[in-house]
Amino acid sequence: MTTDAISRPNTGHNEEMVPRYTLAERVNHWIGAFIYIYLLTTGLAFWSPYLYWLAAVVGGGPVARAWHPWVGLIFTVSLFWTFKEWHADMKFDDSDRAWAKAIPYYIENEDDKLPPVGRFNYGQKLFFWAMLYSVIVLLLSGISLWYTEALPWSWRFVRYAAILIHASVAMITIGLFLIHVYMSAILEEGSFGSMVHGYVTRAWAWTFHRSWYEQVSGRARRTS
Amino acid sequence: MSQAATELIRISGHAGPVPGAGLNREFRVAKLVDTTTCIGCKACEVACLEWNGYSFSETTFDNTYQTMPETAWNYWNLIKFNEHEREDGTLMLLMRKDQCMHCEDPGCLAACPADSAIVQYANGIVDFQEANCIGCGYCMTGCPFNIPKFSPKARKVFKCTLCNDRVSVGLEPACIKACPTGCLHFGTKAEMKELAETRAQQLREVSGFAAAGVYDPPGVGGTHVIYVLHDAKHPELYGGLPKDPRVPLSVRLWKGPLKWIGNLAMVAGIVGMAFHYMRFGPKKEEEIKPDDRRQQ
Numbered sequence: 238m239t240t241d242a243i244s245r246p247n248t249g250h251n252e253e254m255v256p257r258y259t260l261a262e263r264v265n266h267w268i269g270a271f272i273y274i275y276l277l278t279t280g281l282a283f284w285s286p287y288l289y290w291l292a293a294v295v296g297g298g299p300v301a302r303a304w305h306p307w308v309g310l311i312f313t314v315s316l317f318w319t320f321k322e323w324h325a326d327m328k329f330d331d332s333d334r335a336w337a338k339a340i341p342y343y344i345e346n347e348d349d350k351l352p353p354v355g356r357f358n359y360g361q362k363l364f365f366w367a368m369l370y371s372v373i374v375l376l377l378s379g380i381s382l383w384y385t386e387a388l389p390w391s392w393r394f395v396r397y398a399a400i401l402i403h404a405s406v407a408m409i410t411i412g413l414f415l416i417h418v419y420m421s422a423i424l425e426e427g428s429f430g431s432m433v434h435g436y437v438t439r440a441w442a443w444t445f446h447r448s449w450y451e452q453v454s455g456r457a458r459r460t461s
Numbered sequence: 462m463s464q465a466a467t468e469l470i471r472i473s474g475h476a477g478p479v480p481g482a483g484l485n486r487e488f489r490v491a492k493l494v495d496t497t498t499c500i501g502c503k504a505c506e507v508a509c510l511e512w513n514g515y516s517f518s519e520t521t522f523d524n525t526y527q528t529m530p531e532t533a534w535n536y537w538n539l540i541k542f543n544e545h546e547r548e549d550g551t552l553m554l555l556m557r558k559d560q561c562m563h564c565e566d567p568g569c570l571a572a573c574p575a576d577s578a579i580v581q582y583a584n585g586i587v588d589f590q591e592a593n594c595i596g597c598g599y600c601m602t603g604c605p606f607n608i609p610k611f612s613p614k615a616r617k618v619f620k621c622t623l624c625n626d627r628v629s630v631g632l633e634p635a636c637i638k639a640c641p642t643g644c645l646h647f648g649t650k651a652e653m654k655e656l657a658e659t660r661a662q663q664l665r666e667v668s669g670f671a672a673a674g675v676y677d678p679p680g681v682g683g684t685h686v687i688y689v690l691h692d693a694k695h696p697e698l699y700g701g702l703p704k705d706p707r708v709p710l711s712v713r714l715w716k717g718p719l720k721w722i723g724n725l726a727m728v729a730g731i732v733g734m735a736f737h738y739m740r741f742g743p744k745k746e747e748e749i750k751p752d753d754r755r756q757q
Contacts, residue, residue: 283574283597285720298575298595299616346741385598386611390531396602397711400572404715408723412730419734425744441746 254436255453262322266432269315272308273414279305280407306383309375316372323365326356332448333359353447360420364413371410378403489585490628491653492637494558495660495689496699497673498644501526501540501556508639509538509560512624532559534610537621538636541700557688557699558636558645561608561621563587565682568708569620571716572603585650585685586623594618605681605706623685653687660689680707 258266279301282292292301335352336343336359342350343360357365378399381388388395421428427441442450470482506528510517515535520528525542532539543555567587570579578593579600589600589609596616600609609618624634632638633647646653657675664673674693677683688702696702 283599285724286574286576289574289576292595298593302595302597303616344737344741346744348744349747382598385601386613390607393602393607393709397709400599400602401711401715401719404719404723408719408726411723411727415727415730415734419738423734423738423743427746438746440749443749444746445744 253439255439255442255450256435257431257437257442258435260435262319263432263435265315265318265322269312269319272312272315273410275308276305276312277411277414279308284404284407306379309379313372313376316369319365320369323357327362327365329359329362330355333362348444353451354445354449355452356446356449358446364417368410368413371406371413374406375403375410378406487649487651488583489650490623490685491585491648491650492563492623492634492686493646493648493653493657493689494686495644495646495657496555496557497660497664497668497670497689497691498642499540499556499558500642500644501542501554502641503528503540504639504641505558505636505645506536506538506540508635509621510536512627512635513537513622531607532610532620534612534615534619537561537619543698543700545698553691555691555699557702559700560636560686561587561623562606562681562706563621563623563685565684566708568603568605568681568712569600569609570603571708572599572712573597574599582625584628586625586628587685588622588625589618589620591615591617591619603708603712605703605708650683650685657687657689661693664689664691676702678703678706680705 275295278291278295281288282290282295282298282301283305289298292298295301296304332352332354336354339351340359342348343358381395381399382403385396421432425445427437431437431441439450439454442453468481469479472479518529518533518536521530523530525544526540527542528539529536538558538560541557541559545553545555547553563586565585567579567581569589570581570587573579574597575593575595577590578595579587579589581587594617596611596618598609598611598618600618601607601611609620611618624632624636627634637645637647646656648656654675654677657677661673661675664670670691672692672694674690676688676690676693676696688696688699690696690699692698696704
């Protein structure tokens with residue numbers, strides 16, 4: 238920040254921090270994150286013989302088999318709590334449609350050409366809902382894989398469906414996970430820190446979530 | 462079988478043909494179950510328990526002579542009974558010894574994710590190595606015959622070994638040893654197939670079972686347990702023997718195309734993101750322009 242007050246004469250608070258995530262939200266996020274990494278590790282071990290060594294990293298095949306379902310349940314609880322806290326902020330609205338149309342600007346890092354967004358942008362909302370529905374499907378298919386022996390032979394179509402669905406949907410969540418990690422930990426500077434200490438700079442909020450910034454900073458426009 | 466380790470196929474510095482090579486010794490074994498001469502005595506069930514060291518389990522009475530509804534993790538050999546009414550109104554008591562079929566193309570092995578938990582020997586025996594089993598139960602999904610069974614106590618899956626421990630030292634399986642009518646045979650696959658075909662022909666030509674035949678389902682590449690049936694057109698009469706068993710399509714898709722699509726997508730995703738970062742770089746916060754009220 239070599240330039241000083243001259244370049245931003247009326248603000249002077251680019252560096253001031255705005256609270257973005259509560260302590261509970263952050264704790265829950267990191268519980269979910271580490272649990273997802275465990276589920277990813279053990280799941281990939283069962284996915285491919287070339288990745289079976291991953292099971293050894295977390296205690297061996299039988300241990301991974303025994304824990305994966307239980308840990309999956311904890312992930313579901315964590316995600317459902319997130320749903321309880323965030324579903325209002327995650328509702329799609331008209332601004333999302335405008336934002337979705339302008340998505341090439343987002344991809345090319347021309348964020349100033351994007352319409353203002355609230356606490357979460359269209360991409361974050363897509364991520365949230367896709368993860369939520371995926372986890373519901375993973376839970377249902379996972380339960381039938383958990384207790385395969387309890388499914389009678391005449392219900393074997395459930396086994397056949399579950400085995401295919403669980404792997405396919407897990408792949409979808411891996412895609413979501415990779416994009417999420419890339420965008421929040423690597424691409425968008427300031428995002429990762431906000432999930433650690435809970436704050437973003439005013440400039441960050443103004444740049445990436447302008448409607449939300451205007452709300453929380455009391456600068457909301459009266460019109461529209 | 463062990464002979465494979467002593468038969469030569471190539472010899473260095475040797476003039477002329479390799480002695481013994483080309484004999485096409487058949488090492489593939491098979492068990493033949495002739496359902497037409499089975500009397501349902503269950504000696505094979507007892508012999509199986511005795512040899513494999515399991516104690517007798519509680520039986521389930523369901524108005525037949527059947528010991529329990531299906532095989533169990535500690536009960537690998539079960540005679541299935543079916544009172545079948547034929548078209549002419551006469552009754553037949555169909556009995557079939559149910560156990561692992563030892564498929565040439567085993568669905569359990571295809572579905573198993575644990576390194577070396579299921580192996581197939583050169584003689585055709587498909588065997589579970591419980592030390593490597595992780596108890597996921599995928600084999601139970603892969604099997605078209607409902608054979609692998611989960612033990613909640615051991616948290617591992619068990620099934621018939623075709624007495625691999627006996628066969629490997631030149632003995633026949635325990636069930637074969639116990640059969641009093643000679644409806645069970647054990648030998649090479651070729652010999653058993655020939656014997657089965659001979660018996661089926663006899664049934665067709667002499668005993669009046671026009672539909673008699675051999676059950677060696679091609680959908681799983683053939684099996685190392687084969688049946689002679691009075692009515693080979695309706696194997697399902699024999700305690701639900703599937704007509705055209707195959708490794709489930711979903712298992713094939715999961716272990717085939719899905720794996721490649723998934724792996725490709727994961728790698729492409731990571732490469733794509735790396736490319737994106739190199740091309741466009743990080744998103745940086747801009748400085749607030751307070752008077753900016755963008756006209757939309």
